[in-house]
Amino acid sequence: MGHLITKPNIETPDAFYSDLIKLHEGLTDDESEALNAKLILVLSNHIGDTKVLREAFELCKG
Amino acid sequence: MFDDRYTLAFKLYPYTRSADQDVDSAVRHPVVVVGGGPIGLATALDLGRQGIPVVVLDDHEGIGMGSRAICFAKRTLEIADRYGCGAPMRDKGVVWNLGKVFQDAEQVYEFNLLPEEGHRNPAFINLQQPYFEKFLFEQICAEQEKGAPIQIRGKNRVDAVDAQDDHVVLDVMTPDGPYQLEADWVIGCDGASSPLRNMLGLDFEGRVFQDSFLIADIKMKSTEFPTERWFWFEPYFKSGASTLLHKQPDDVWRVDFQIGWDVDRKEELKEENIRARLDAMLGEDVEYDIVWSSIYTFQCRRMENFRKGRVIFAGDAAHQVSPFGARGANSGMQDVDNLGWKLGLVLAGKAPESLIDSYNEERAYGADENILNSTRSTDFITPKSKISHTFRNAVLNLAKTQEFARPLVNSGRLSLPCTYDGLSLNGEDALTGGPSRTRVGSPCPDAPLSEGFLLDQMGDGFILLTIDTDAPDSFEDDGITVSRLALSASDDPTGVLSERYLGDAKSAVYLIRPDQHVTARWDRFDSDALRQALRTACGKG
Numbered sequence A: 001m002g003h004l005i006t007k008p009n010i011e012t013p014d015a016f017y018s019d020l021i022k023l024h025e026g027l028t029d030d031e032s033e034a035l036n037a038k039l040i041l042v043l044s045n046h047i048g049d050t051k052v053l054r055e056a057f058e059l060c061k062g
Numbered sequence B: 001m002f003d004d005r006y007t008l009a010f011k012l013y014p015y016t017r018s019a020d021q022d023v024d025s026a027v028r029h030p031v032v033v034v035g036g037g038p039i040g041l042a043t044a045l046d047l048g049r050q051g052i053p054v055v056v057l058d059d060h061e062g063i064g065m066g067s068r069a070i071c072f073a074k075r076t077l078e079i080a081d082r083y084g085c086g087a088p089m090r091d092k093g094v095v096w097n098l099g100k101v102f103q104d105a106e107q108v109y110e111f112n113l114l115p116e117e118g119h120r121n122p123a124f125i126n127l128q129q130p131y132f133e134k135f136l137f138e139q140i141c142a143e144q145e146k147g148a149p150i151q152i153r154g155k156n157r158v159d160a161v162d163a164q165d166d167h168v169v170l171d172v173m174t175p176d177g178p179y180q181l182e183a184d185w186v187i188g189c190d191g192a193s194s195p196l197r198n199m200l201g202l203d204f205e206g207r208v209f210q211d212s213f214l215i216a217d218i219k220m221k222s223t224e225f226p227t228e229r230w231f232w233f234e235p236y237f238k239s240g241a242s243t244l245l246h247k248q249p250d251d252v253w254r255v256d257f258q259i260g261w262d263v264d265r266k267e268e269l270k271e272e273n274i275r276a277r278l279d280a281m282l283g284e285d286v287e288y289d290i291v292w293s294s295i296y297t298f299q300c301r302r303m304e305n306f307r308k309g310r311v312i313f314a315g316d317a318a319h320q321v322s323p324f325g326a327r328g329a330n331s332g333m334q335d336v337d338n339l340g341w342k343l344g345l346v347l348a349g350k351a352p353e354s355l356i357d358s359y360n361e362e363r364a365y366g367a368d369e370n371i372l373n374s375t376r377s378t379d380f381i382t383p384k385s386k387i388s389h390t391f392r393n394a395v396l397n398l399a400k401t402q403e404f405a406r407p408l409v410n411s412g413r414l415s416l417p418c419t420y421d422g423l424s425l426n427g428e429d430a431l432t433g434g435p436s437r438t439r440v441g442s443p444c445p446d447a448p449l450s451e452g453f454l455l456d457q458m459g460d461g462f463i464l465l466t467i468d469t470d471a472p473d474s475f476e477d478d479g480i481t482v483s484r485l486a487l488s489a490s491d492d493p494t495g496v497l498s499e500r501y502l503g504d505a506k507s508a509v510y511l512i513r514p515d516q517h518v519t520a521r522w523d524r525f526d527s528d529a530l531r532q533a534l535r536t537a538c539g540k541g
């Protein structure tokens, strides 16, 4: 059982961010929202650990 | 008529009639530089110091008012040191380390640049562009006194160009009327809207950013602000969608407001309107004078090829970036550093003309890296869509409490010189265990020695840097000399030299180009390997 990583963990942050924004290029707001929802589900499944996921939920709610 | 397009900060080279204007047929010069901005001046300095006769034509008589560039990076200062004018820039410039990022009325986080030890120069200095140009000009004067064949002709405007296979003919307008000049090589340093580039019908494609920025350089009369960089996203005082406050020498502060695309420039530039924005930000009781103001928009773009026969482009004429990240003048200085020695060898008949093509290969590669970085900063500062804006603000919001989000905040990245990974002039990288930061293609990082610094020892030619191993004091191939710089790891008791140049290796031999880029490295001297690497570095295959 792990903990949510809140230290920087992405090696090339600028490249990651730019890919993320590019992913949404040309989408309507609704399409973007749907894409984000899918992203969250895919990444959550990858993480798997529900304890970690709950920590993330709490952090973002706050 | 000969009207100025801008007012001058320093009148340095008033028009005088040249003998070239009184002859019947055009006089031929080895090199003519079009444009006397920072990049044209540096080009003249580089070539003139090599003893190459160079004529600079500028359509004004000195340096334009208004600062534009304020951040000059370490690599630029290192190049200036090689030319002999780094010290006055360092002395005049402001060094800062602390940056604060705000959103609305709240501080998101602050950062300390924590400068790396063991360099003569800081990560960068803040210095008004006119000073930067003036120091270059003063160095030109000093070199002229020592006999450097440099001429700067004020109020000499290039109006037409005829590019032949082996020379170029220029039509030049002066207050006394037109004359013609010929040049074996022309270097186009005539800025982002380069008339030379346009006259040759060359492309300049890229991305336009639909936003404008209002700059006010203000001199504080009452309050002292700290020497820090403050950047606001969506500031509470509503003077812009983002705002930057940054210190320059002479108690002058750069304030930069992002004001949107559809603005009435004339209206916005009225003093009372600028003051309204400033007062909202600074508070009513802060007293200041407005030294300079301007509205700018920008594009990120470059020429497809920086060379067209005997015409070579450098600086903003060849590539343009957004100001975020300070990669304009800084990258132009790297162009000059790159081109100078190559053109020198070609003019001396020591390298084939094709060596000049490597200038395009290397500097276009550098321009792409700069465009990528400054585009990313710009996209973060001025999000282009609703979702991009949402992500941006989520990052800022998280960054207040979460460390992981801070590296994602991008209000401009430090301008760093690029490593020419995998390009044609590179020789072999045969230093087992050698550090990655000094791999082949890298600009040499500085290091302290028992007296002074490593880069001071390098001079203007090819260098064979040996650390704890033997080699001849000098080496020659085909008219090109390589001088040895013999060091030992113990020359630097702090261990930095060894960390940056040896890594896990016991000894090292570096072949270093005149622009201080590593072109090959080994663990010991081998004359055949050196000869091969030197030939490759000079475009002889």
Ligand SMILES: Cc1cc2nc3c(=O)[nH]c(=O)nc-3n(C[C@H](O)[C@H](O)[C@H](O)COP(=O)(O)OP(=O)(O)OC[C@H]3O[C@@H](n4cnc5c(N)ncnc54)[C@H](O)[C@@H]3O)c2cc1C
Residues within 6 Å of the ligand: B034, B035, B036, B037, B038, B039, B040, B057, B058, B059, B060, B068, B069, B070, B071, B072, B129, B156, B157, B158, B159, B189, B190, B191, B192, B194, B195, B196, B215, B296, B314, B315, B316, B317, B323, B325, B326, B327, B328, B329, B330, B331, B332
């Ligand atoms: C707001 C702003 C902030 C910036 N901040 C930074 C920064 O912090 N750091 C940084 O590195 N860069 C910065 N830059 C970019 C920097 O100002 C430019 O990259 C730099 O001025 C380019 O120099 P240059 O010599 O190539 O061109 P220019 O400075 O444009 O010089 C061109 C010269 O050519 C002359 N000329 C033009 N046409 C002719 C002709 N037909 N005949 C003869 N002469 C001619 C012009 O009069 C001028 O003197 C900034 C730019 C802006 C707008």
